Amino acid sequence: MxxxxxxxxxxxxxxxxxxxxxxxxxxxxxxxxxxxxxxxxxxxxxxxxxxxxxxxxxxxxxxxxxxxxxxxxxxxxxxxxxxxxxxxxxxxxxxxxxxxxxxxxxxxxxxxxxxxxxxxxxxxxxxxxxxxxxxxxxxxxxxxxxxxxxxxxxxxxxxxxxxxxxxxxxxxxxxxxxxxxxxxxxxxxxxMKADKTVQAKKDFEAAAERLRTAAKARPEIKVLAGSASPDLFYVSGTNLSVDLEYFKALGVNFVEPSEAAKKATGGWYESLSWENVDKYAADVIVMDDRTSATQPADITEGTWKKLPAVKAGQVISRSPEPILSYDKCTPLLTNLAEAIEKAKKVS
Known part of the structure; x- marks a missing residue:
């Protein structure tokens, strides 16, 4: 790989x-x-x-x-x-x-x-x-x-x-x-009635409400879901991914590649060369956290470093393959809610 x-x-x-x-x-x-x-x-x-x-x-x-x-x-x-x-x-x-x-x-x-x-x-x-x-x-x-x-x-x-x-x-x-x-x-x-398990589900529900509130309060904040490799940058669409689909349902304003742009990948994402990484304007970027992806700290491309969201420090991690427990999914909601709450409008 x-x-x-x-x-x-x-x-x-x-x-x-x-x-x-x-x-x-x-x-x-x-x-x-x-x-x-x-x-x-x-x-x-x-x-x-x-x-x-x-x-x-x-x-x-x-x-x-x-x-x-x-x-x-x-x-x-x-x-x-x-x-x-x-x-x-x-x-x-x-x-x-x-x-x-x-x-x-x-x-x-x-x-x-x-x-x-x-x-x-x-x-x-x-x-x-x-x-x-x-x-x-x-x-x-x-x-x-x-x-x-x-x-x-x-x-x-x-x-x-x-x-x-x-x-x-x-x-x-x-x-x-x-x-x-x-x-x-x-x-x-x-x-499933253990205190820890019951509390984890409650925390998830509270985090979901926080994200819903943040998205409603700041609909102007545009979020881009990305993933990096040495040669290409991938912009994810929301209509197939369990996390992005849910966040969108909670009101998050995502950058959405066109269906034509995603066609080659079965509707999942659009591939961009690093020269064209600025194709979409975004205020917050959520980046693939898997070890198979290049992590933001390791991206050396100048075009990446010039992105307004990157310059503003408004890049957080995303789990495209979330661990399907309430305990592990709660931070995904909380981190995105916090990013939207604090984001400067840079796009």
Whole structure:
């Protein structure tokens, strides 16, 4: 992935930017809350009895017991960790070069999981088999239900080893996959009545109201969602991304590339050369925080440094692949609300 942004974006046109697709899915986990158990700290307890879960593809996975040998995409594992559910293995960006947790690993103790591949699309099938997986959990960024970060060339081998569950982060608003992850964690034995978990949801709702208020008070503030690679700058559209779609629904005024400009990427984003990075005027820029993207501090292009929002210090981070727990999504709302509240009108 030498040009991480470019290669990432061309994979089914997926991700510089993921909405409102009502894939209402039913969930059942046998046993009452008391039977599943619970704990004050929100740690998942050993749930018993048969387990079934209908995912956002409409696929229902049924097992004789609640799975404990779980393998998940890193960001999904991080969300489950926040709810007290421990996975055995992960795939996707997990540790940085110095061994610390990648931004997509959140608060997860990366020393307690087997890493099957430390980058998007990397997956060691032999290691996976050795874990005796009961279920694989990831997200999907398209309406075909393609499993995120599961490599095309080995997907059939992987599928034979354990059933999969997918949470859609395509063309729907952030609150929908958040609710689905909540339901999934609960089915896996998480105590959703734990003080920490209940408070996290309240904090998220308060942060959403703060962003709504800030956007309403300052509709003139234009926000651009960007992502950088060595060769190109990507301006995300809002109509497919779960975070941007939700922020837009709360009233945030986003720069929106034309449909024609986004056509080549399936509607996700517009690619700009660094010479044309000033094509759109913006007061606040939210930048892709993933390690596969060039981070703002490392951008040396003079055209970037001349942008009014950059000169004004009005650049914040964005998580195009948000960790789907209320605890991790609250700062995304709070940081954007604060940026809009404090922004100077520079565009």
């Amino acid at each position: 030498s040009n991480a942004r470019a290669t990432h974006f061309t994979r089914r046109g997926i991700l510089a930017a993921g909405g409102a697709l009502g894939l209402g899915a039913a969930l059942t986990a046998c046993g009452s809350d008391d039977e599943n158990g619970g704990s004050a700290d929100g740690k998942a307890s050993a749930a018993s009895g048969p387990w079934s879960f209908e995912d956002d593809r409409g696929t229902t996975v049924k097992l004789d017991q609640v799975p404990t040998s779980i393998v998940a995409f890193t960001g999904v594992a991080a969300a489950l960790w926040d709810y007290g559910v421990q996975v055995k293995g992960v795939f996707g960006p997990t540790t940085t070069k110095d061994g610390k947790a990648d931004v997509q690993a959140g608060d997860m103790d990366v020393s307690k999981v087997t890493v099957l591949g430390n980058a998007w699309g990397k997956f060691n099938v032999e290691k996976y088999a050795a874990l005796a997986p009961e279920v694989l959990i990831t997200t999907t960024f398209d309406d075909a239900g393609t499993l995120w970060s599961v490599p095309e060339e080995s997907k059939d081998k992987i599928a034979k080893l354990a059933p999969s569950v997918a949470v859609s982060v395509f063309d729907r608003q952030l609150t929908e996959p958040l609710q689905r992850m909540w339901e999934l964690a609960e089915s896996l034995g998480a105590d």
